[in-house]
Amino acid sequence: MNTLKMKNWGLGLGKHVIIAGPCSVETEKQIDDLCNSFEREPQIGMFRAGIWKPRTRPGNFEGLGDQALPWLQKVKNRLNIPVCVEVAKAAHVESALKHGIDVLWIGARTTVNPFSVQEIADSLQGVDIPVMVKNPINPDLALWIGALERMNKVGINKLAAIHRGFADPYDKIYRNKPNWNLAMQLKLELPDLEIINDPSHIAGKSEMIFDVAQRALNFGMDGLMIETHPNPEAAWSDARQQLNPEQLLTILKEISFRERIDFENQIPENLKEMRESIDHIDQKLIDLLSDRFHLIDQVGAYKKAHDLSVFQGGRWQDVLDSRTKLGIKKDMSEKFMKSLLIAIHDESIKRQEKQIANEAVEPLTII
The missing domain is CATH 1.20.59.10 (Chorismate mutase)
Incomplete structure (x- = not known):
């Protein structure tokens, strides 16, 4: 039985929020180029960017860290939309809050560890900021709900979940198997909770993102988080699953947003x-x-x-x-x-x- 008691459910961004931005912040020019594209697209409701990147193996690009935070402040000023970053420990939270980041998200590798989640929760005690929680890497609904509960217990009332799929070494189609039924079970457990779908991490390939995103909306999910890069082929991380701005805008024009019936x-x-x-x-x-x-x-x-x-x-x-x-x-x-x-x-x-x-x-x- 869940213990979540929300005062203000959701992120307050309206129906079918679109969250877009690069897997990783690389250069100031990269961010400026994205702003130039997004300024002409009112559907973008939030800018996402990775600045601390938990990599599976050492030697891969692990993000610019605090160096990138001033560039994200410029995004806020130019696009007049919230900016969100991933945090994995208390020091990340402190830096993000100091630089006026609007929304935090907890990644799949962090959600799987209750000690890490609790550290982040403790650092947010008394802070009024929306938090999004990605599903854990493994298909464990209790861990997912537990991370949301830990945030709520320290006073975080604006919460959303991000469905990014689950690791499955035997699945040859997806980078992370969607396991739609588990995301729908979360919705049954917490019917007022917004669930944002991350088709980039589920698909792992840019050409599959439209189909995954459409299916997520068919299931009644509340929005999409899509990784977008000015030049995906040159991306420093996850190049295969990122779209360029033109591809993103094409998807947003072609996709069908579905209404969910909540009352009999x-x-x-x-x-x-x-x-x-x-x-x-x-x-x-x-x-x-x-x-x-x-x-x-x-x-x-x-x-x-x-x-x-x-x-x-x-x-x-x-x-x-x-x-x-x-x-x-x-x-x-x-x-x-x-x-x-x-x-x-x-x-x-x-x-x-x-x-x-x-x-x-x-x-x-x-x-």
């Missing part, structure tokens, strides 16, 4: 009817699953009586192959069908194992 009385009648039909089908699905698992219990009793092993590889492979093919014929993806069948099979194995071990099978609980 806002639902159009035809949508309500479709949802009621879905509810009816879901009930049938649950009834069918219940019937299937009761048959599984009988199979488990038979295997116990005849000293048969719970796992029967040939049967499982046949079920996986044949049901997947049936699902594909019904316009369902192979990935979905296999995920569904594996989940059902895992539950079936657990129920049979309980029978073999002379344990009572627990009643089905539908969550």
Whole structure:
């Protein structure tokens, strides 16, 4: 159960905020060039920039640090929008506040460490500044919420989350796998919390950013943080995932912003009817699953009586192959069908194992 008690939810920047700027501040000219481009684009609601860069391995560019902060003050004056930077320790917070930075964000490598998060929280005691918290590198919802709670406990009331995806060494598509369901679970836990999507870190490739950003907005996320550089090919860090200003503006023109329905009385009648039909089908699905698992219990009793092993590889492979093919014929993806069948099979194995071990099978609980 979450303990967040907000007075002023969100960053106060309106719907569908666009946060743009370079992965890393490199030169004053780089920042001036971006300002020249952004001055003509009113959709940019906040300027982001990395000045302390936590790198995976030593020897990579780790940011200019305090040297870059005066240049960000110039951005505020020229564009008249808030400026945000990443902080990873108390010394960063002190420097950022001294130079009038408007918003802080906590990066994924920091969120994963409660000691580091608490150090930042303690340094913000009594400070009224918005803070955005990126998800931890690993898919751990409790860590994400915990970092938000630590900020809130010291009096930070303007909070937002940044969804930047999760490390997955087996995923070959994304730099950081989006795990949309986990971001949506955060929204269920904290429905008033703004969630900003970071398609740059999820995609890892500039050509994928539009698709990731559009999907995030389709899920009802509240804004986008997109890394933008005057000349991405020459960027000192994360060159592959940065857009130039022209590419960014093209995306902002083509993307479709989605409205989220928050209250039942806002639902159009035809949508309500479709949802009621879905509810009816879901009930049938649950009834069918219940019937299937009761048959599984009988199979488990038979295997116990005849000293048969719970796992029967040939049967499982046949079920996986044949049901997947049936699902594909019904316009369902192979990935979905296999995920569904594996989940059902895992539950079936657990129920049979309980029978073999002379344990009572627990009643089905539908969550």
